[in-house]
Amino acid sequence: LLLNHYDLFRNEFLVLHPTDKAEFFSTLKQQERQIFYRTLTSEEMAEVFQGLDILDQKNMLIDLDQRYASEILNHLYADDAADFLAELDDTEALTLLKTMNLDDAKDVKELMAYPPKTAGAIMTKEFISLTSTHTAQEVIEQLRMEGPEAETIYYLYVVNQADQLVGVVSLRDLITAQSNELVENLMSQRVVSVDSSTNQEEVAQIIKKYDFLAAPVINSDGILVGIVTVDDIIDVLEDEATEDLGDFTAARGATDIHVSSFKAAQLRAPWIVLLMFFGLITAGVIDQFEETLSQIVLLAAFIPLLMGSAGNAGTQSLAVVVRGLALGTLEKKGLVRTLLREFQTGMMIGIICALALLLIIPIFYKSWILAIIVGISIFCSLSVATVIGAIVPLIINKLKLDPAFASGPFITTVNDILGLLIYFTIATSLLEFL
Amino acid sequence: LLLNHYDLFRNEFLVLHPTDKAEFFSTLKQQERQIFYRTLTSEEMAEVFQGLDILDQKNMLIDLDQRYASEILNHLYADDAADFLAELDDTEALTLLKTMNLDDAKDVKELMAYPPKTAGAIMTKEFISLTSTHTAQEVIEQLRMEGPEAETIYYLYVVNQADQLVGVVSLRDLITAQSNELVENLMSQRVVSVDSSTNQEEVAQIIKKYDFLAAPVINSDGILVGIVTVDDIIDVLEDEATEDLGDFTAARGATDIHVSSFKAAQLRAPWIVLLMFFGLITAGVIDQFEETLSQIVLLAAFIPLLMGSAGNAGTQSLAVVVRGLALGTLEKKGLVRTLLREFQTGMMIGIICALALLLIIPIFYKSWILAIIVGISIFCSLSVATVIGAIVPLIINKLKLDPAFASGPFITTVNDILGLLIYFTIATSLLEFL
Numbered sequence: 001l002l003l004n005h006y007d008l009f010r011n012e013f014l015v016l017h018p019t020d021k022a023e024f025f026s027t028l029k030q031q032e033r034q035i036f037y038r039t040l041t042s043e044e045m046a047e048v049f050q051g052l053d054i055l056d057q058k059n060m061l062i063d064l065d066q067r068y069a070s071e072i073l074n075h076l077y078a079d080d081a082a083d084f085l086a087e088l089d090d091t092e093a094l095t096l097l098k099t100m101n102l103d104d105a106k107d108v109k110e111l112m113a114y115p116p117k118t119a120g121a122i123m124t125k126e127f128i129s130l131t132s133t134h135t136a137q138e139v140i141e142q143l144r145m146e147g148p149e150a151e152t153i154y155y156l157y158v159v160n161q162a163d164q165l166v167g168v169v170s171l172r173d174l175i176t177a178q179s180n181e182l183v184e185n186l187m188s189q190r191v192v193s194v195d196s197s198t199n200q201e202e203v204a205q206i207i208k209k210y211d212f213l214a215a216p217v218i219n220s221d222g223i224l225v226g227i228v229t230v231d232d233i234i235d236v237l238e239d240e241a242t243e244d245l246g247d248f249t250a251a252r253g254a255t256d257i258h259v260s261s262f263k264a265a266q267l268r269a270p271w272i273v274l275l276m277f278f279g280l281i282t283a284g285v286i287d288q289f290e291e292t293l294s295q296i297v298l299l300a301a302f303i304p305l306l307m308g309s310a311g312n313a314g315t316q317s318l319a320v321v322v323r324g325l326a327l328g329t330l331e332k333k334g335l336v337r338t339l340l341r342e343f344q345t346g347m348m349i350g351i352i353c354a355l356a357l358l359l360i361i362p363i364f365y366k367s368w369i370l371a372i373i374v375g376i377s378i379f380c381s382l383s384v385a386t387v388i389g390a391i392v393p394l395i396i397n398k399l400k401l402d403p404a405f406a407s408g409p410f411i412t413t414v415n416d417i418l419g420l421l422i423y424f425t426i427a428t429s430l431l432e433f434l
Numbered sequence: 435l436l437l438n439h440y441d442l443f444r445n446e447f448l449v450l451h452p453t454d455k456a457e458f459f460s461t462l463k464q465q466e467r468q469i470f471y472r473t474l475t476s477e478e479m480a481e482v483f484q485g486l487d488i489l490d491q492k493n494m495l496i497d498l499d500q501r502y503a504s505e506i507l508n509h510l511y512a513d514d515a516a517d518f519l520a521e522l523d524d525t526e527a528l529t530l531l532k533t534m535n536l537d538d539a540k541d542v543k544e545l546m547a548y549p550p551k552t553a554g555a556i557m558t559k560e561f562i563s564l565t566s567t568h569t570a571q572e573v574i575e576q577l578r579m580e581g582p583e584a585e586t587i588y589y590l591y592v593v594n595q596a597d598q599l600v601g602v603v604s605l606r607d608l609i610t611a612q613s614n615e616l617v618e619n620l621m622s623q624r625v626v627s628v629d630s631s632t633n634q635e636e637v638a639q640i641i642k643k644y645d646f647l648a649a650p651v652i653n654s655d656g657i658l659v660g661i662v663t664v665d666d667i668i669d670v671l672e673d674e675a676t677e678d679l680g681d682f683t684a685a686r687g688a689t690d691i692h693v694s695s696f697k698a699a700q701l702r703a704p705w706i707v708l709l710m711f712f713g714l715i716t717a718g719v720i721d722q723f724e725e726t727l728s729q730i731v732l733l734a735a736f737i738p739l740l741m742g743s744a745g746n747a748g749t750q751s752l753a754v755v756v757r758g759l760a761l762g763t764l765e766k767k768g769l770v771r772t773l774l775r776e777f778q779t780g781m782m783i784g785i786i787c788a789l790a791l792l793l794i795i796p797i798f799y800k801s802w803i804l805a806i807i808v809g810i811s812i813f814c815s816l817s818v819a820t821v822i823g824a825i826v827p828l829i830i831n832k833l834k835l836d837p838a839f840a841s842g843p844f845i846t847t848v849n850d851i852l853g854l855l856i857y858f859t860i861a862t863s864l865l866e867f868l
Contacts, residue, residue, distance in 0.1 A: 250746045305716060349703045
């Protein structure tokens with residue numbers, strides 16, 4: 001079909017949305033792809049290319065002759081090209097960069113130079129800037145020319161002679177304005193902008209807060225260097241959510257569903273094994289109290305209950321704090337007040353649990369001493385667990401360390417060890433006392 | 435200052451971004467707010483109102499006389515008004531709806547009638563629709579008039595005489611087209627639309643996939659009833675991420691940082707107490723094996739290690755599957771294949787952990803039998819835990835039940851119980867055998 005109706009197919013294909021084009025292309029076999037390379041121009045192919053995942057992109061590169069490949073790169077938005085090249089090894093990327101058009105290569109190199117996960121790294125260079133002395137009509141004429149090149153034409157950034165950002169005007173304002181009105185009078189001078197070194201999560205929060213479609217990125221001299229568009233921000237938010245989830249489940253970097261079970265085991269086993277070694281510490285702790293344990297073997301029965309409760313209370317606090325940090329709602333409250341709140345919350349939950357156990361354990365296990373040991377232990381360990389759950393991410397945030405240290409399982413493990421120490425210390429003291 | 439320089443202040447205030455206006459307003463004291471009510475028109479106040487949180491909104495309503503209040507509601511976008519009214523009790527909401535302008539009230543009522551978390555519930559009614567027989571220039575003229583009313587003018591939806599959605603044209607296409615070109619020739623007829631009953635998460639995935647700024651919402655007759663804009667989708671993604679995090683940490687509905695410790699304890703204690711009761715089941719399980727335990731007290735030392743590992747492996751699987759469901763990447767793989775993959779992954783991780791423990795335990799605890807019991811147990815419980823972690827969310831998704839049942843702590847608890855049963859059964863059998 002594809003072979004016999006070139007033109008018909010070509011026309012059908014070209015009206016598709018770029019995302020659908022890429023999706024369709026990725027289902028094709030090697031041989032069918034060859035027909036595409038012959039049929040589509042490099043500009044049309046670039047549109048398909050940017051929607052493919054990295055594996056298909058790399059395969060396409062292998063299939064193509066270098067000229068056609070470098071033309072595709074020229075037609076890509078600079079940020080897409082930079083993302084792709086960053087996935088290749090350095091020599092390959094350099095070779096490709098050299099074959100590219102000089103101007104385009106310069107933009108791509110600039111983007112690749114920013115540290116990952118900063119505004120600079122996720123921004124695009126294809127934005128529209130203007131000076132304030134034009135009229136609305138003139139700008140609309142300019143858009144007619146430059147429009148197809150830019151990633152968005154809905155926000156237009158106004159710069160002075162030194163290329164410094166001085167204002168912003170939306171296409172909406174331009175359209176609804178009188179055609180001879182000057183940009184100067186239409187633009188807003190209070191531009192919310194981000195620095196190129198700003199963390200991508202912060203950029204996302206700003207765009208979310210102001211319901212922006214894009215945010216301008218400036219360098220330390222106030223010069224407009226790029227824009228971050230809302231679709232990139234959606235990807236950032238999804239990535240951050242995936243990362244958070246990974247942190248909370250000892251599956252950091254290993255939540256991909258599309259890898260083989262062998263690869264999945266490879267990615268996930270290190271976390272499980274690492275945490276198992278921490279588990280050996282808890283075994284060591286319990287071992288120290290073997291004598292206490294042999295006096296009341298039933299003490300062992302409540303180890304899971306105590307550990308589970310402390311673990312849950314700790315991760316609750318962790319979730320509250322991590323979420324507060326991510327949404328920026330935590331800033332308003334002080335560090336100490338947050339910890340105090342968590343401590344109080346932990347004590348209150350602890351009292352409720354302790355009272356419940358003081359009622360239930362004597363009924364089922366006919367042992368007041370066991371009830372008192374478990375009751376006091378759960379109260380103490382929940383109070384401690386909430387503080388641990390809150391303090392660790394706060395400290396990590398202050399020190400700007402890798403938040404992986406604050407991941408759920410690590411905090412749970414710390415709380416396990418503390419909880420067991422509390423439990424057996426209380427049990428040993430009370431047993432001596434009797 | 436506010437009192438003496440009315441006009442100056444008014445002018446300064448009005449150029450602020452709506453988000454900043456609301457932020458500033460929310461810092462004001464009761465008395466200062468009164469001045470705002472006198473100074474700003476209801477239209478200007480509506481802009482401030484929509485950026486406030488629900489508490490400040492309610493307070494404002496109490497402060498205002500009914501006519502001014504209902505004027506504010508008239509000026510709000512229908513979706514913002516519907517969101518606000520949904521937070522009031524029914525009689526209050528009805529009273530306010532009655533005082534509103536008929537047309538506006540109709541839109542708001544329509545939005546409130548859709549089930550929560552569907553495209554219908556989050557969409558806005560303020561969109562621009564046109565017929566295909568106009569020229570680009572005519573449409574731009576139309577925008578000049580209608581533009582300020584609409585939530586976005588960047589996507590324009592083309593409808594036929596029956597108000598059915600037949601095409602879409604972007605403002606960008608209009609601007610870059612010849613001014614006498616007909617909409618018919620500019621529009622894309624392949625419109626990606628969502629049904630009003632579509633789940634908000636699905637809408638978010640479509641907007642993300644196609645990098646849309648908005649998606650049109652149609653009813654069962656194909657009639658265009660509203661649009662969902664990208665800023666609403668960002669909120670949806672953040673809400674879903676918060677919900678996911680809550681599910682994974684027994685903190686569902688309780689991750690708000692801005693409540694008192696008493697309120698926080700009230701929200702969080704039910705989860706901890708509920709899970710503690712499951713913990714009592716594990717205590718019961720261990721109690722059944724008291725005899726085995728008194729033979730080798732050291733068995734208790736490895737309870738935390740086994741439970742922790744099974745819990746971690748289970749939540750890893752859970753994270754993978756939940757993430758796959760949320761991102762829509764799981765659909766491509768079958769249910770059975772996913773379970774099989776998780777089972778294999780669990781076995782492989784289990785073998786690694788078992789081998790490690792078979793080496794370590796004899797060294798530290800000088801007991802081969804203990805090493806064998808713990809080794810076999812960790813292999814079996816990890817294999818089971820990954821399947822449980824994957825199957826529960828898949829079943830819940832198939833049955834369209836509340837995913838709270840699949841939350842991390844519940845799966846961990848199930849895995850705890852199964853893990854302990856496996857552990858003590860193996861221990862008891864091996865001890866008898868010796």
